[in-house]
Amino acid sequence: MVYYFGRSRTDGDSSQKQLLGGKGANLAEMSSIGLPVPPGFTITTEVCEGYYEQKQSMPKGLMDAVRDNVRTLEKETGKQFDSVDNPLLVSVRSGAAVSMPGMMDTVLNLGLNDKAVEGLAIITGNRRFAYDAYRRLINMYGDVVMGVDHEAFEAAFDKIKKKYKVELDTDVPEQGIVALCAAYQDVYKKHVGSAFPQDPMRQLELAIEAVFKSWNTTRAKRYREINEITGLRGTAVNVQAMVFGNMGDDSGTGVAFTRDPSTGEDKFYGEFLVNAQGEDVVAGIRTPRPVKEMSRWNKGVHARLIEIKDTLEQHYRDMQDIEFTIERGKLYMLQTRTGKRTGAAAVRIAVEMVKQKLINETQALLRIPAEDLTQVLLPHFAAKAKRNAEVIATGLPASPGAATGKLAFSADEVVKRTADGEQVLLVRKETSPEDVDGMHTAVGILTSTGGMTSHAAVVARGWGKCCVAGAGVLQIDAKKKTVTVNGKKFGVKDVFSIDGSTGEVIVGAVEREQPKLSGDFETVMKWADKHRRLKVRTNADTPRDAKRAREFGAEGIGLCRTEHMFFEEDRIGWMRRMILSETKVEREKALTKLLPYQRRDFEGIFKAMKGLPVTIRLLDPPLHEFLPHERDAQKALAAEMDITLKRLQQRVHGLSEMNPMLGHRGCRLAVTYPEILEMQVRAIVEATINCRKKKVDAKPEIMIPLIGTREELALLRERTEQVIVDVKKVKKFTGKLEIPIGTMIEIPRAALTSGGIAEVADFFSFGTNDLTQLTFGFSRDDINSFLPDYLEDEILPVDPFQRLDVEGVGQLVKKSCVDGRATKRDLKLGICGEHGGDPSSVRFFHKVGLDYVSCSPFRVPIARLVAAQVVLEEASK
């Protein structure tokens, strides 16, 4: 139940984090490799678990074991509980297997009582110090262990300060502090109902129980939830002899990282304060000095610290975050743990440690948190600049990055003002495909409704464009071109900055930093590529995006949406005419006009991706998404088409649907309007032949969306093949032209009947966005009205549109893979939903045997890294 650490004996080591907690395991480890650690002992996490199993009662025998260990501690330190001569003081700290900073309780100076305080005064020769330590104990103990309101102690302190007419705590003289201890004891007695316990063992027992209790406070549970910490038994309790950094100018305390946690540079990086306790460093009242200046204060201690730093890095083979205290010139190590770092630092440290032969490539790859790579790739606000920013709202971090611009309230306005040389943010309640042109042009996108997978969020992520979505406090009046936030009104001349990684909306401009890709990043990517089995493709609709993704290592396009192509100025008119045609002849005429545009688009993408596969998805959204919904635009279109406004509105209304997501879209369009499919396939095949003639190795794959039955795909495949044959004939192309024809698996029924569908498919690509929508019955556009409660009530561990729901949706993916491959052994399998760039989802996709994942360009490196990590994790099992 209890593990001792000290000079005389150390029971545990750093491998026992589950049992001893991170802090306890590392104290034991440091102790056993001879570092100067104040001795103490750790009560295991199993004891905490037992405490809860036995309805919150202290396990039998625990206090006996504690007493034994206290005796060992007394022997080793020569100090004793309840002693006037040389009193033993201890700290009592929590420490779970996973760090939960600030979440659980700590009691310092335990062991002091009316007798021992006098002993401490004598030994230190500093009575004020001794009583100050005592009043801190009474306060902390009352607060943490007995639940006395902190305010009550504050009020007592204020009285004393008033009496001595001082403002700062530190200005209260010795007799004031002594009086304060008495006053605090009164407060304690008044609130608790009994006197402050004078027996140190009794103090200790209650403090240990308080730490156990702190494991299950609401805020601790919430913290574990948010950080998805599961599978822990409880917290350990570390009881350790006190050392004091505030015993005078020969004492001090500090924290340090063994390397720079922000850049990763191999440079000792830390701060210390003379004559101070750890909490002073954290509280930030006094400004600490950099560690490198320590040698001027105490050369020996500084040298010893450097030496320990090296020992720790050599020993742990990772960057450490350490805490230390100097008591009267003697250095003590209080904590060491793996240091948190930025994405850039993670990359640099990993690569340099390989060079320094501290770790190997495998360890390096496993050590970089894939998600953190976004920081390496996207611009962000300078940390300093942000510190003073006025954050007026926080939305969802929909698409990372940082953007600053004046406010624009419609897509047209964005296009116009950008052409006039302004940098503008598009601010909308929500976006729709009509807005795509403006969204692409804007420097960033800010919406007041919609979730992480709303239209704005999905499109923006695809482009790597910064987006904050669902900032609900924004009241946007698009007509008046104003946005009101908590009573403050902003207009077209105002500037906002949005942080797509945090969801913050900031008034005014904030300085941005553009990251440069380091050689280390390239090195890591190369290592990853050596190990991974999964291919990584990208979702890209334009040559520009395709090119960027290729630079990030994309090995093809897994999803090229064709609908965005129709929104550009010169095409949307014909698209609308096509949709509003009432006869096949009219429709075909409009499609003939659209054909050259599509062909040119495809040629551009094929060129950018030459030699690599490009999966083109045929038209997917419901047609009415392309139609104008505002009266002015409708009027203009009606005039252009020479029909009445009323007729046009009737058509628009006729095409509207109750539940467009479940309506006339995807392959259903191709079934009812075969000429749309024909035009698109024609454009693809003509573009391919044109490229091939110019020696550009175009490799298209045709993907038919929203298939639910084998019969749909069989029919559309036949139509598609017919067009391919026709175009080859017309173009007199006699070369080999094998264009795979496959389907999205995004309808549950398709997943359930994949065995049959595979008979007529060359590949499957899982559309996990729609598959998640339908499997859960959640509309991505509407989920925000209840998702927050679902996360709060722990009904869902996480937004299923961000991380694949392996339990439910994953079953369908797995079944589809198994059944599809049972029909066709070499069926190519990929995924092109938003989950293709989510680390934990990528792990799942690897495990079910997909051939590739496809994700937005900026997530390609993440997917490459994770794909390697999962292989290495499997190998290490």
Added chain:
Amino acid sequence: MVYYFGRSRTDGDSSQKQLLGGKGANLAEMSSIGLPVPPGFTITTEVCEGYYEQKQSMPKGLMDAVRDNVRTLEKETGKQFDSVDNPLLVSVRSGAAVSMPGMMDTVLNLGLNDKAVEGLAIITGNRRFAYDAYRRLINMYGDVVMGVDHEAFEAAFDKIKKKYKVELDTDVPEQGIVALCAAYQDVYKKHVGSAFPQDPMRQLELAIEAVFKSWNTTRAKRYREINEITGLRGTAVNVQAMVFGNMGDDSGTGVAFTRDPSTGEDKFYGEFLVNAQGEDVVAGIRTPRPVKEMSRWNKGVHARLIEIKDTLEQHYRDMQDIEFTIERGKLYMLQTRTGKRTGAAAVRIAVEMVKQKLINETQALLRIPAEDLTQVLLPHFAAKAKRNAEVIATGLPASPGAATGKLAFSADEVVKRTADGEQVLLVRKETSPEDVDGMHTAVGILTSTGGMTSHAAVVARGWGKCCVAGAGVLQIDAKKKTVTVNGKKFGVKDVFSIDGSTGEVIVGAVEREQPKLSGDFETVMKWADKHRRLKVRTNADTPRDAKRAREFGAEGIGLCRTEHMFFEEDRIGWMRRMILSETKVEREKALTKLLPYQRRDFEGIFKAMKGLPVTIRLLDPPLHEFLPHERDAQKALAAEMDITLKRLQQRVHGLSEMNPMLGHRGCRLAVTYPEILEMQVRAIVEATINCRKKKVDAKPEIMIPLIGTREELALLRERTEQVIVDVKKVKKFTGKLEIPIGTMIEIPRAALTSGGIAEVADFFSFGTNDLTQLTFGFSRDDINSFLPDYLEDEILPVDPFQRLDVEGVGQLVKKSCVDGRATKRDLKLGICGEHGGDPSSVRFFHKVGLDYVSCSPFRVPIARLVAAQVVLEEASK
């Protein structure tokens, strides 16, 4: 390849329908039991299959076999092909295993040529008759076999009629008919390019091929599609010696049913025509005489016919539909087959045949087409009255029945005019929950958009209210209160009749017949109840519906929707206030007002269903469905609530969703607004306790809709149980009060994770409507834009909302049953979607082991019958 039937020998029998077709098998059967059948032979359906397998070429050896059989036929009849003395004439008819009336081709009088016609003239002593037969052959042969346009023959006939200055065919004299044969031969030669074939064997060969070809015409394929006829090999070809009913006044022809096909009465029922051919009876030019009058014309023939009728019923043990011809006083049977009958007749015949010991109970039950029972239960238009009706539109037969009323264009109007004593039909583009009150009040519902499972259709079926949906040609102007159909305008004073079984919309009133439930019906139901394992419950929301369903034999309520209860005049205001509340306190106040209404509703239903389980579904639809969407209603509500119209509109807009079907509804409401669930559960429990105190055995079951995860149900179950405990305590109720708590399985994820969900559920009820929507990704409200093409292109065999898609959705149902029962062996399983009353779906639900199906009241008897049939079918295997 060829099966002979005749006096000398008969190869086949009635068990060989698959091979010989229905007609061929029955001709063989009649022949073999000694009935007077003109001899002939049948070419098997396998030959037809072979014809298509060999790319439409006549199988080898076929014509040799045909020649052999012709020789046998010649021997038996003493007649010969191509003979002047006694020419053999044959009919060539198609005949598949399943009857496809009028769909395939027939050639009569085959064998006639320029020589044989003279022979026929001599034998019959009637030259005009012989040449009339010849011209009919040339016409029919040219039309059916060679594809000559019928109009060309008509034109030639007209010339002759002009020449003889007569109007009727029958008035043309002999020499005119002779001249007509020559003229027809000219027409034939001109269109075909060669002369009319004089060789009877050649005639026969081409006619046989023509019958094969008629199997795959578009209209034949379409017919099979519509009637869902699959698995057939092709058509058989029946070649049979001709007999003539038009050889003079001692000849005749007729059709008859061995019992009355309309009522089922055991009374010979048929018609005959003297000196006529079969086609004359069908064409309806002359009025046939009832068979009972036949004895006055020819006593012997009549007696023989009665004798044959009895033989056939004894032999086939079912009501027969027969065709006969009398040639010069001699009776010939040309066809017998199982007779089509109405639902009422099916019931009566089955019961009476059991009494007559012709069949047993099992056979009787298996013989009644369950679907036809609707006719027995619902009012319908009198057949005679309908014959003269002006059908101006045909929509979908959304809810069977017949209704006549003046047109009303809004729900309010319906309520008001009904209160004023009018009978009105509600005519709307589509309906929404706002209209429910008016829908319930109207005599019938007619919509211009929406499918078989649109809101109007589902609600109407639930009530057994007549509804025609999606009558697209209706242009409804609700403001002006007019509906325009093909240019004709109708208003509030006009009367329509709608036939919910055919989808017809008729101008004016049509006489209706109200069926009375016969004792036979009760007998059948009692028999069914003896055999079935599945329980049958009903979907009912009101005491009235509950009572009616109970009379139809419902064994409980499987789905009691609570949302309709909120639409009544006195409640909707409080409901709207509840929804628009911006604080929990306001919301709770409104809910307190709603509580007594709900409690009273439940008490009424519990009373109506006393002793039987009542499954109550908690609030399901998105809240905005309850809000007023028209300006006037919004204004009124805003005034009532003392807020501005703008504020109200904002709230309404804020609650609207992109895809409400996938939005904030079902249990998601209970998660975010726990107080709604609490009010509803409170009302249920209080109503139960009140009933129990009055010795009414109320048996509620609480059903939580739209569950997708175990965690949702666990949380809501806990909240529900808490309310039950609270109410018991407040009401001081100490008796036993076990209220099962279960869930709908309607979200694919719930079906996929049923093992876990079953841990916290007492029952599952499959919501196959939503499950179908989500598994296919089809919105019921929007499906009509593509479903017709899907059926046309054979992508779907049938609307999956009408018949359960066993291949896809069925997989989920089955998996959920298996996994649910693996967790909890006695988990109660039911289904309450629309499919609960569809015969083929009920068969499936039986097979996967559900405990009950729940369907609309009028479908309860259907489900009872099918549930018995499936058991009997299984036993007979």
